[in-house]
Amino acid sequence: MQKMFTSKKKNVLTLDTAMVTKFLEKTLPFNELDRDTLEHLARHATIDFFPKGTRILTQDVTDVKHVYLIQKGGVKLYLQDESGQTTLKDYRGEGTVFGALAVIRNARASLTVEAIEDTFCFLFTKQSFLELLKTHPGFSQYYLKAFSENYIKRSFSELRKEKLTPKTEGALYLFTVKINDIIRKKPEIVTPVETIQNAARRMSNMGIGSLLIKDEFGKIAGIITDKDLRSKVVAAGLPYSTSVEKVMTSPVQTIPANRVCFDALLSMMSKQIHHLAVEDEGRIIGVITSHDILVLQGESPVYLFKEIMNQNSIERLYELSMKVPLVVRPLIEEGAKANNITRMITVLNDLILDRILTLMQEELGPPPVPFCWLVTGSEGRKEQTFRTDQDNALVYQDPKDDQEKEAAFRYFKMFGQEAINHLVKCGYPVCKGGNMASNPKWNQPLSVWKGYFKRWVSVPEPEEVLNSTIFFDFRPAYGHLELGFKLRQYLNSLVAGNDRFLRYLAQDCLRTKPPLSFFKNFIVDRDGEHKNRLDLKARGLVPFWDFARIMALRNGIDETNTMGRMELLRQGGHLPEELFLKARESYEFQMQLRFLNQLKLMEAGENPHNYIDPVELSDLEKQTLKGAFSVITNLQSFLKETFKLNMA
């Protein structure tokens, strides 16, 4: 409609907004706002009416532009799945709000809202509501709390959705990797007159599932597989002296070596076979199986686990290790929590370590004395994400005499160095601080290790203790684990009742301030490589690690995993339930955020790091992260009280 008139001018009183403000004053959380803010809000409000039965918001469809405060009437909120099934989520009545979550998330309505009575609502614009959240911490806190239940869950799913472009790595690999690249061995070939028993023995010794059969003219005539032995020999009751040519499958299905794996899979699926001979310029150069391709797909952690476990070559472990992120990705997509994912990574990393150290011992011969490989830092806490620096150490049994001492020194020095080299080739970068088993300082007999801990605990030297906090998270990972447990026991006995040391650690923990400014904005790096980014590890996660470590040490808890420690602390009554729940949510969220950030960086071909750009976060993620950071203050207050630091 054409505007012919100007807006009102002099002589006109402003509206007495009492009607709205009075209503807001008795409505949570608006009642916490000051008079001016309420009046401002009231002046900008609109009033809408929805007769009973009106659908006000439609899930996934309505672009929510207002926050609705019910003045009179009532609504129901429900969820509708693809099949049209509805699940009632909530009823809201007078004085309650709907639409706020969608506004905060800047997303479409996540639930359908329908008036169940004639309903009048005050409508606040998205802009004014968000402004309110920004300027009134108490107000935003209310919504943070109100949503906390499914809010956190939603943030997680949002994180997953937004940070990862849905794709299946495995599928991509199928289209890019050539068959040539996945052949592991030369084909094993027998003559047609070989008995099936000899053939089976050979397959068993070599750990393979098939043999090729070459005819008298040197041409590949057929193939015999595990399945043939089972179905054509054993099931049919043939004598073991039967020649292989009687049971072989002929002719052999082949595929050119330069084709991609997808072609191989398609060929196997259409022919319903599991083996294909690979042909290169008329020669058969190997056999591939459906298993090879499934492993390549990298989708199943179990496959990878089995692959690593059965590996007899250290070099091959290098490649398998690179697949760890690939098997983890689908877990993230499926919604696994960070804690479960890091545990999965830990299991796989531990297994890689296990295989490397076992194979090394086969090469170098047995060690002169029993030893235990310790992992420290994030590995020790079972919280490794991707490709984080190595943190490890080696403890060995105290040698009986000088001769053994000398032998042990030489053996473990070489052992430590080689192990680190292999791990680097597996993609775990060296620790810049040198906290590795290749460093003679951290490659010592038990008595020396006890001495280290005794010095750190009894005479806390600021620098040294702080540099060695990662050692307090040590975990025996390989070898004679008893040595590691003994060291842990010793440490517990040292710390028990040593308040001076614990207070010292606690005081240090308080030095890390949550990365939130007075106005609840994120504190980011001012300059340098990570300018305007937030160091999630140093600012957000370290306080949780420190807190759990101190409290675990204080209460003689052996567990090293941060959440595991917290859980045991809660069970032992050393941590209030409420604080535990808050800490768990906050920690999980940050770990998840860190995780996805690293995965994203790796997929973009960059080195994973712990810096995030707050600008890239959605509003909901920002809010959740701020909530997570504010828990740090709660943990610190708890430490202050526990160690009576206020009185110091």
Place this chain on the structure above:
Amino acid sequence: MTAALSPVHYLYSMWSMGLLRSKPKHPVLAGSRDYFNRFNQDLPLEEYEFIVLDTELTGLDQKRDEIVSIGAVRIKNLRIDLEDNFYSNICPDQDMPKFSTLIHRITPGQARKSPPIADILPDFLDYCGNSMIIGHNIGLDMAFINKALKQCLGGILYNPCLDTMRMARIYREEQWINYYDRYNLSVSYNLKELSKEYGLPVFPEHNAMNDAIQAAYLFLYLVHKLQHGSIRTLKDLYMAGRNWRWMF
């Protein structure tokens, strides 16, 4: 009850008046007349702007009494826009009768401090713009407003008016027709009583602003409820009162 029971009663009466009369002197009134002569009734209701107004008076005698306050609130997109409102006390020429002060609580002192109607009217015209005008028993308010406009600016408002009292009557008749309730001829069409009956939020009476808002709530309610919510355009609303019953 009369056959001309349409909520958009004034739409037609004003047009006919406008066609017969000479062009008003005041440019805003003249523009308004031109605008509404070309007025399209077929748009969805959401596309029109409405203002809901109420006046407080020194009394009910149209010849003698005067306006002492005007309150109005705008409806856009069929939502009450609290930000865009108009409210002013007015200093009447005559002394304020005590009984009127008792009703609307505007004291003679307050009234004296307020501007005279001649100062208010231009702003009020600006505020009305091309909006439809809504009120509860709007005829009474318009009679006083137009009298003042004629005196001060030499013309009257051409904006079509909608009467929530008439809408309420139509709605009630609809209910009577559609249900087996007995006709109840002693029902009240008082704004507050209706609001209570329909379960609307209720505000203190006899303040021009509050009453305007109260009428705005009633209007929203009735628009959505009349003919089971099937009213889409202004024309539909006009036709709402022209039930088939009037054919016989």
